[in-house]
Each structure stands twice: as C-alpha cells, then as structure tokens.
Amino acid sequence: MGLLSGSGAMVTLASELRIYDKSGDAERQAILRAKAAHEIDRICTEIVTAPKAERPDLWLTYHNYYKAPDLIGPTVARRLSIPYVQVESTRAKKRLSGPWSEFAQAAHDAADAASVIFYLTQQDHQTLLRDRYCDQHLVHLSPFLLDHRLPEPSDRSGPMLCVGMMREGDKLASYRILADALAQVAQPWRLNIVGDGPARPEVEQVMSRFGNKVRFLGELDRDALGILYRKASIFVWPGVNEAFGMVYLEAQSHGVPVLAQDRPGLRDIVTNWDLSALTPPPDSGPEGYAQALTQVLDDPVLCDRQASRVRNRIANRHLAPAAAQRLWSTLSPLLEIPS
Numbered sequence: 001m002g003l004l005s006g007s008g009a010m011v012t013l014a015s016e017l018r019i020y021d022k023s024g025d026a027e028r029q030a031i032l033r034a035k036a037a038h039e040i041d042r043i044c045t046e047i048v049t050a051p052k053a054e055r056p057d058l059w060l061t062y063h064n065y066y067k068a069p070d071l072i073g074p075t076v077a078r079r080l081s082i083p084y085v086q087v088e089s090t091r092a093k094k095r096l097s098g099p100w101s102e103f104a105q106a107a108h109d110a111a112d113a114a115s116v117i118f119y120l121t122q123q124d125h126q127t128l129l130r131d132r133y134c135d136q137h138l139v140h141l142s143p144f145l146l147d148h149r150l151p152e153p154s155d156r157s158g159p160m161l162c163v164g165m166m167r168e169g170d171k172l173a174s175y176r177i178l179a180d181a182l183a184q185v186a187q188p189w190r191l192n193i194v195g196d197g198p199a200r201p202e203v204e205q206v207m208s209r210f211g212n213k214v215r216f217l218g219e220l221d222r223d224a225l226g227i228l229y230r231k232a233s234i235f236v237w238p239g240v241n242e243a244f245g246m247v248y249l250e251a252q253s254h255g256v257p258v259l260a261q262d263r264p265g266l267r268d269i270v271t272n273w274d275l276s277a278l279t280p281p282p283d284s285g286p287e288g289y290a291q292a293l294t295q296v297l298d299d300p301v302l303c304d305r306q307a308s309r310v311r312n313r314i315a316n317r318h319l320a321p322a323a324a325q326r327l328w329s330t331l332s333p334l335l336e337i338p339s
Contacts, residue, residue, distance in 0.1 A: 012056070014076070015039045020068045024099025036071035043072070044079050057335050058082055061110070064089040066100045069107035077113070083334040086114040087141065091127045112136075116330055121244055123264040139330050143244045143269050144323035145253060150315050151226060153255040156303065158231030159190035159215070161256070163247045166197035170240040177238045177261075179206040180286035187297045189213065191236070192228060194220050229254040234296060234303070238289060240282075244269050253314045255307035259293055269318065 017039050021028050047055050059077040061070040064086050077084035089111050095104035111117065112133035118141040119125045128138050162178065165171050182189070193207070196219040207214045220228070235251035235258045244265040248258050252270075260266050261282045280288035296303065316322065 014043055014056075014059070015072055017072070019071055021100065021103055022067065026099070026102075029103055033071060039072050040075050040079075043076055047076075047080060056080070056082060058085060058331065060085045060087065061089075061114075062087045064107050064110050066090075066092050066095040066104035066107050069103050070110040071106055074110050074113035083115050084113050085116045085118070085331065085334070086111065087118040088120050088124070089114070089117050089128070090124055091131045093127075093131070115334060118327070118330070121265050121268045137330070139326070141323060141326050142317050143246070143249060144318045144320060145246070145249050145314070146320050147253070148320050150253055150311055150319070152230055153307065153311065154230050154232055156231075156233045156256065156307070158228070158233060159192045160234045160236050161192050161194070161228055161232035161251070162236050163194045163225065163250075164237055166195050166200045166203045168199050168202075170242075171197070172199045172202055173240045174238045175203045176206055177240070177286050177289055178236060179209075181238075181289035181293060182210065184287065184290035185293055185297070187294065189297065191215070192217055192232075194218070194225060194228065225250075226254075229256060232256045234259060234293075236293065238282075239263055239266050242266060249314060249318050252310040253318075255311045257296065257303045257306045257310070259289070259296060261289065 017032075017035055019032050019036060021032065059073045059080075059082060061073045061084075064070045070086070074084055089107075091108060091111060092104060095101065096108070108131070111128070111131070114133075114136060116137045116139055117128055118139050119128055120141055120143050125138060125140070132138060164174060166175070182191070191210075191214045193203075193214060194217050195203075200216075204216065207216075217228075229251060232251065232254070233256075235248070235256045237245070237247065237259075238261045239245055239248070240261070240263075242263065242265050245260075248260060248266065248269050251258050258270055260270050261280055263282060280292040284291075
C-alpha cells in the first residue's frame with residue numbers, strides 16, 4: 001500500500017477480514033466463506049453509494065494461495081467492472097485434493113480472474129505460467145525494500161551477523177546448519193544473532209558450544225538493526241525454504257556480503273559472487289556451508305569487490321523507485337492512464 005500511495009494513488013484497505021485456514025478445517029473454511037459473502041455485499045453497497053470520485057478504479061490483492069484465497073476481490077471487481085490484479089500469488093495443483101481442496105480451488109479461480117499477476121520469484125513464475133488463464137499477463141516484480149535510497153554502507157569491522165526468527169521447522173533447521181558449520185570453521189570469528197521466538201531455547205542450546213563467540217541480541221527494531229548492518233562483516237543465514245528473505249536484501253543494501261545456500265527463492269535476490277562460495281548446494285549440508293564460509297573468511301579482497309557490487313544491484317533493482325516504476329508501467333494501461 002505504501003508503494004502505491006507513495007506514487008500518488010489513493011489506496012484504501014477494502015476489508016479487514018482475514019481469510020486464512022492454517023490446518024485444513026472444513027468448518028472454518030465454510031465460516032470464512034460466509035463472512036466473505038457478507039463483506040462483498042457491504043463493500044459493493046458502500047462503493048455504489050459513494051461519490052463517483054471516491055469509487056475504486058482497480059482492485060489489487062496480495063498473496064492469494066491455497067490457505068488464504070481471495071474470496072472477495074474477484075466478485076467485487078466483476079460487479080464493479082474494474083480490473084482485478086494480484087501480487088505474489090501461487091498455484092498449487094496438489095492441494096486441489098485433500099483438506100484444502102475447496103480453498104485451493106478458490107485460489108485458482110481467483111488467479112484465473114486476474115488480468116495481471118505480479119510474481120516475485122522464478123519459482124512462482126513456473127507454476128503461474130503452467131496454469132496461466134487465457135491471455136493473462138505475468139509480470140516480474142523484483143522483491144524490494146521500501147527505501148528510496150541506499151543506507152550507509154557497512155565498514156565490515158564487526159562480527160558476522162545472523163537475522164532470523166526462532167521457531168520450529170525451517171527456521172530452526174537453518175540455525176542447526178549454521179551451528180554445525182561454524183563448528184568446522186578454523187578461522188577466528190564472532191557472531192551476532194538477531195531474532196526471537198518460541199524456539200529460542202533450542203537455538204541457544206545449539207549455539208552454546210561456542211560460548212561468548214556468539215551474542216544473542218533478541219528482536220530489534222529497524223534502527224537498532226541498521227546499526228548492526230553498518231558494522232557486519234558477513235551476513236550468514238542458510239535460508240532453508242525461504243521464499244526469498246528480506247533480510248538478504250537489507251544486508252546487501254549495506255554492502256554486506258551474504259552467505260546463503262543455493263535455493264530457488266534466494267536465487268532471485270542474492271547476487272552471485274565471482275566464486276561459488278556464495279551459494280553452497282543444500283545437499284552439501286553443514287560441511288558445504290562451512291567450506292564456503294572458510295573461503296569467504298580467507299578472501300577479504302573478494303568481500304571488498306562484492307560489497308560495491310551488491311549495493312549497485314540493490315539500487316538498480318530492489319528499492320522502491322524501481323518497484324513503483326514496474327508496477328505503474330503495468331497498471332497504467334489497465335486504468336487508461338498514460339505511463
């Protein structure tokens with residue numbers, strides 16, 4: 001919303017109804033469908049009775065997928081005869097059977113209704129292209145930071161930095177890979193960890209072998225985190241099953257070299273190094289990550305070269321002005337506005 005309104009559009013949150021079913025509960029899905037139907041009637045009534053200047057010209061939905069299908073936007077857009085657009089939607093045919101089957105079908109139907117779908121990763125593009133409806137436009141919108149300019153660069157004089165939520169599953173798996181990799185690194189190192197969550201005791205336990213080489217800083221606000229980025233030497237986070245990970249963009253915007261595993265979502269935002277150290281394959285496990293980290297620590301010249309390279313890439317592709325230009329160059333023809 002901030003990106004659109006910052007470009008001069010009047011943006012309104014049409015509904016605060018949260019359509020989300022975490023566990024595949026048919027009863028919950030039925031309740032949400034009923035609530036969505038009431039919201040459709042309310043929204044349409046409010047719009048048709050509003051002054052013409054206050055009526056919407058376009059409906060935009062963010063993140064339509066099988067657990068959270070857009071049950072409102074397609075119907076409202078159709079009733080009002082306005083364009084319907086989605087951002088960061090996914091398709092999952094395998095969910096068309098099982099406990100989310102009806103929600104998955106609703107997500108597919110909503111995706112079919114979109115004139116344009118903006119996708120953020122090539123992984124999403126593959127399934128969107130496979131199931132594209134008629135002449136629907138699929139437009140790449142690079143993941144972006146809301147900043148309009150690059151922040152102050154890091155002097156890389158401080159410890160390595162890790163930023164990640166602490167919860168069971170993929171996040172904890174990333175912490176375990178990182179800890180097992182650090183145990184194999186012979187060079188001197190120090191690490192700051194930013195993050196918190198229900199799995200913090202487990203994270204602290206796997207890092208306990210390193211004593212005061214690892215410092216836990218808890219959850220920090222944007223300004224406090226920015227101070228750490230401006231000193232960080234290397235950003236370390238394996239990124240198990242990350243969709244893309246905004247922390248990688250934040251680190252690179254400060255010119256901090258990033259060490260991530262070679263995973264589909266991360267390929268869209270992590271700049272390749274001159275060497276293969278940046279992206280050890282996931283099947284290499286902690287050993288591969290340790291080898292890559294050792295290579296990075298042994299080659300400060302490579303880090304220096306990469307620092308300016310990643311900042312240039314972020315400036316050109318992953319800040320708000322570039323994202324706004326991409327959005328409006330696509331939306332303007334739908335609204336019959338000169339781009």
